[in-house]
Amino acid sequence: MLLPRFNKTINAWPAVAGVGSWAARQTLEGMMKKLPLFAAIALLPACSMLGDGDAPGRVDKLTYHYDAQRSGWNPRETVLTxxxxxxxxxxxxxxxxxxxxxxxxxxxxxxxxxxxxxxxxxxxxxxxxxxxxxxxxxxxxxxxxxxxxxxxxxxxxxxxxxxxxxxxxxxxxxxxxxxxxxxxxxxxxxxxxxxxxxxxxxxxxxxxxxxxxxxxxxxxxxxxxxxxxxxxxxxxxxxxxxxxxxxxxxxxxxxxxxxxxxxxxxxxxxxxxxxxxxxxxxxxxxxxxxxxxxxxxxxxxxxxxxxxxxxxxxxxxxxxxxxxxxxxxxxxxxxxxxxxxxxxxxxxxxxxxxxxxxxxxxxxxxxxxxxxxxxxxxxxxxxxxxxxxxxxxxxxxxxxxxxxxxxxxxxxxxxxxxxxxxxxxxxxxxxxxxxxxxxxxxxxxxxxxxxxxxxxxxxxxxxxxxxxxxxxxxxxxxxxxxxxxxxxxxxxxxxxxxxxxxxxxxxxxxxxxxxxxxxxxxxxxxxxxxxxxxxxxxxxxxxxxxxxxxxxxxxxxxxxxxxxxxxxxxxxxxxxxxxxxxxxxxxxxxxxxxxxxxxxxxxxxxxxxxxxxxxxxxxxxLPKSAKPRPRPTATATAAPVLPVGKVPQGKALFAGRCAACHESNASEAPPKAAIASLPKPYLITAMTTGTMQPLAAGMTAEQIDAVAEYLKTQEEK
Missing domain, CATH: 2.130.10.10 (YVTN repeat-like/Quinoprotein amine dehydrogenase)
Known part of the structure; x- marks a missing residue:
């Protein structure tokens, strides 16, 4: 199944069909201005994604988002409707x-x-x-x-x-x-x-x-x-x-x-x-x-x-x-x-x-x-x-x-x-x-x-x-x-x-x-x-x-x-x-x-x-012989709730807000073991009024306490 590609135009420009010279591409763009808009849309991105000419209807992906313009669009997909x-x-x-x-x-x-x-x-x-x-x-x-x-x-x-x-x-x-x-x-x-x-x-x-x-x-x-x-x-x-x-x-x-x-x-x-x-x-x-x-x-x-x-x-x-x-x-x-x-x-x-x-x-x-x-x-x-x-x-x-x-x-x-x-x-x-x-x-x-x-x-x-x-x-x-x-x-x-x-x-x-x-x-x-x-x-x-x-x-x-x-x-x-x-x-x-x-x-x-x-x-x-899969559902998905229990909840909060710095060898922040050794009141103060307040913004007092409690369990290990 191949999308019509105005093959006569492309074949007249082999350098372009093979992602050729910039001058040739510019010339082709001039020709394209005379084509209907839909033809231009279908043709131009294809030129930037063609292979080496063995299969002119096929598409390459040469860069992030498909092209140098970062359009994010492949207009040549005929199978996946x-x-x-x-x-x-x-x-x-x-x-x-x-x-x-x-x-x-x-x-x-x-x-x-x-x-x-x-x-x-x-x-x-x-x-x-x-x-x-x-x-x-x-x-x-x-x-x-x-x-x-x-x-x-x-x-x-x-x-x-x-x-x-x-x-x-x-x-x-x-x-x-x-x-x-x-x-x-x-x-x-x-x-x-x-x-x-x-x-x-x-x-x-x-x-x-x-x-x-x-x-x-x-x-x-x-x-x-x-x-x-x-x-x-x-x-x-x-x-x-x-x-x-x-x-x-x-x-x-x-x-x-x-x-x-x-x-x-x-x-x-x-x-x-x-x-x-x-x-x-x-x-x-x-x-x-x-x-x-x-x-x-x-x-x-x-x-x-x-x-x-x-x-x-x-x-x-x-x-x-x-x-x-x-x-x-x-x-x-x-x-x-x-x-x-x-x-x-x-x-x-x-x-x-x-x-x-x-x-x-x-x-x-x-x-x-x-x-x-x-x-x-x-x-x-x-x-x-x-x-x-x-x-x-x-x-x-x-x-x-x-x-x-x-x-x-x-x-x-x-x-x-x-x-x-x-x-x-x-x-x-x-x-x-x-x-x-x-x-x-x-x-x-x-x-x-x-x-x-x-x-x-x-x-x-x-x-x-x-x-x-x-x-x-x-x-x-x-x-x-x-x-x-x-x-x-x-x-x-x-x-x-x-x-x-x-x-x-x-x-x-x-x-x-x-x-x-x-x-x-x-x-x-x-x-x-x-x-x-x-x-x-x-x-x-x-x-x-x-x-x-x-x-x-x-x-x-x-x-x-x-x-x-x-x-x-x-x-x-x-x-x-x-x-x-x-x-x-x-x-x-x-x-x-x-x-x-x-x-x-x-x-x-x-x-x-x-x-x-x-x-x-x-x-x-899938092949016709394969077992059909269940149809998808559009049921709304939601963010997962935090685990039940103070320590599991604190662990989840720490992973989402703190681990990026305190569990990284590339970060200048003190490692988790170091902050776990600090007194619990000090940890709570750091998250409420101290240096960690911006990262704890929006957390309740109970959630802050849960993070501190989780850290203290890490000290005991």
Missing amino acids: PAAVAGDRFGLLWESPELDSFEGRPPRLQASPLYLDSVKINAGQYRGRFSVAYVATTNGYAYAISTAAHKDVAPGTILWRKRLALKPCEGTLELIGVLSTPVIDRDQNRIYVSSCDLDRQWQMHALDVRTGEDVRGWPLTVDAVTVNRPGVTRNGTNQFPSTLKHWQRGALNLSPDKSRVYMAFGKDGQSGWVVSIDTRNARVASAFSTTPVSDQLQGGMWASGGPSIDKQGRVHIATGASYLMAVRLKAGIPGVYPDSPHSWGQSIIQLSDDPDKGFTLTGTYTPFNYCQVAANDIDLGSSGTIVVDLPESETATPRLMALGGGKQGNFYMLDRDHMPGDLVKRHPCSTDPETDKSLVDPEPQPQFGTRGPINLFGPYSDDIGMMNSAKSRSTAAYFSDGKQHFIFATGSSKAGQDYSTPVPPGLVKVRIMTAPGKPAFPRIAAREMTQTFFNPGSPTVSSNGGRDAIVWVMDPNAPRLTKLDTADAPRPTLYAFDAATLKLLWKTAPGELYPSGKYNEPAVVNGLVLVGTDRVQAFGL
């Missing part, structure tokens, strides 16, 4: 073996699976042409895994493995051998993977997709030596740190001509960095920091989506705030540095990357209330940006950029050709939503009573939204039916005094409102109110052109601060919703998925749904 997924023949097809552990630590996938439909594998015992999933784990390994039967090789077979980190770095909650989703250059048969090793720090690998071996001249170490060379760094005198202080969680991305691969760095208490690597010469070409000096501890670029890149080659990324400044140092608004030129925390920045000059700041946007929310560690940069292009006949702002969620749960949309911020300094602090310079709904918003950014996941607050109270840490997804344009965002609305109890909606559909000659603006179209998400990954959309669209969401079923690399880690759930109605079509049964990491998204390709957990699990249409 809403009716098929909701029926009794959709289910688990196969699983790979569990991936490699490291010193007793189980594997986890924070990086999302990628996919090539046709690869000529020539490594080790496996030879031939395979359909392949590519994954990389927190334990520092990369894998190629067969996704279809090939002669005597079963789906799920590991075709090659590559150990990238001999001593994977230790994060707050897990190992961080590989955190970010890799990116594939199909023309060069390369997959770029970023790894962290305690001895070598961060490295960029260029692996041959056929063998798993590093291409000659790689890997490249990305550290103070390679980044701080004269002429490389931008934005002031800031220097990339010489010790291991950053995490590289943001998904990698490639420039339109594939000559640059981009890495985004962010960790609390550090400036954010985006680094441009020359793929032709394996060297750091340029780097941009979010603050002009290193002691301004704001602006981390830590969202899993990484940068989005438009067809003009411009790089867009959101930056964050700082828990260290907000909670530990209690720096307030001065710690946001609102009066500092060239300080771009809590903003969205746009960069050009000239081959000779490197990065240049070309646009900025900062929300109206950045001072208040950044002072409370309510990061804008917890979510990734996406790029959306609309027909010029529909709106005066056809080139858009959007961010859906962030810790505050707001939605932002911008004209990326006319970014509204200054290139020198953020605007003064404001509390007036009508001063916001994004493209806003002209109707008053209920949280303000005036115009302003729309709120997707409530309740709206400028004060509460960090840690488990954050609303969203995902990257939105775009879809068009050829007539209307929509963006889907995932997050977690909250309830309770401290906004830490998740409630629906966790999936919201936003329509991009357009009119000829007028600016576009966003408006909420629908909310899904039956399912509860804790800390969901990014939504993705599969469709057959403009019809049969499905929204896929994977949720770890655990708050942000829950450790997921333990034997008793929560099991995630994968959901499928009808994009037209947001009706639940299907979800995995409890325990069907193995434990995974956070911020993960499935790869929906050619009738398969590939999920990364501690292995690869594949879902699709």
Whole structure:
């Protein structure tokens, strides 16, 4: 079953059909302007996902969220329709073996699976042409895994493995051998993977997709030596740190001509960095920091989506705030540095990357209330940006950029050709939503009573939204039916005094409102109110052109601060919703998925749904001979209640609020054994009026006492 692909046009441009030259692609886009809108929608994304020409109707997934624009949309799925997924023949097809552990630590996938439909594998015992999933784990390994039967090789077979980190770095909650989703250059048969090793720090690998071996001249170490060379760094005198202080969680991305691969760095208490690597010469070409000096501890670029890149080659990324400044140092608004030129925390920045000059700041946007929310560690940069292009006949702002969620749960949309911020300094602090310079709904918003950014996941607050109270840490997804344009965002609305109890909606559909000659603006179209998400990954959309669209969401079923690399880690759930109605079509049964990491998204390709957990699990249409599965139910799900009994309840509360710091080798907080040795009254005081008060916000006196009681039981062991 193949979607019509205007084969005569494609065959006339073989370079484009094979993800060829940027010039050829630009020429084809010019031709496409003469085609009907639906044809353009069906054709263009397909060009970026085709394989090497052996099967022109098949789809590759080369990068996080499907394309450099981070659209999150595969418009070429002809098998998995809403009716098929909701029926009794959709289910688990196969699983790979569990991936490699490291010193007793189980594997986890924070990086999302990628996919090539046709690869000529020539490594080790496996030879031939395979359909392949590519994954990389927190334990520092990369894998190629067969996704279809090939002669005597079963789906799920590991075709090659590559150990990238001999001593994977230790994060707050897990190992961080590989955190970010890799990116594939199909023309060069390369997959770029970023790894962290305690001895070598961060490295960029260029692996041959056929063998798993590093291409000659790689890997490249990305550290103070390679980044701080004269002429490389931008934005002031800031220097990339010489010790291991950053995490590289943001998904990698490639420039339109594939000559640059981009890495985004962010960790609390550090400036954010985006680094441009020359793929032709394996060297750091340029780097941009979010603050002009290193002691301004704001602006981390830590969202899993990484940068989005438009067809003009411009790089867009959101930056964050700082828990260290907000909670530990209690720096307030001065710690946001609102009066500092060239300080771009809590903003969205746009960069050009000239081959000779490197990065240049070309646009900025900062929300109206950045001072208040950044002072409370309510990061804008917890979510990734996406790029959306609309027909010029529909709106005066056809080139858009959007961010859906962030810790505050707001939605932002911008004209990326006319970014509204200054290139020198953020605007003064404001509390007036009508001063916001994004493209806003002209109707008053209920949280303000005036115009302003729309709120997707409530309740709206400028004060509460960090840690488990954050609303969203995902990257939105775009879809068009050829007539209307929509963006889907995932997050977690909250309830309770401290906004830490998740409630629906966790999936919201936003329509991009357009009119000829007028600016576009966003408006909420629908909310899904039956399912509860804790800390969901990014939504993705599969469709057959403009019809049969499905929204896929994977949720770890655990708050942000829950450790997921333990034997008793929560099991995630994968959901499928009808994009037209947001009706639940299907979800995995409890325990069907193995434990995974956070911020993960499935790869929906050619009738398969590939999920990364501690292995690869594949879902699709079952053979007719298979036993039909029970139909899903749309019964509302709710957050689990705390265990009965003071000590079990205290243990659960500690795991959700405290373990991230007090059970981590990478944290500067005292270990659990040390605080357990303190007198119980001291522990209670620390959580009620002392240093731990912000993390205990909203807990009752009985819950605080339960945490203290649990800690005292640990002292006795």
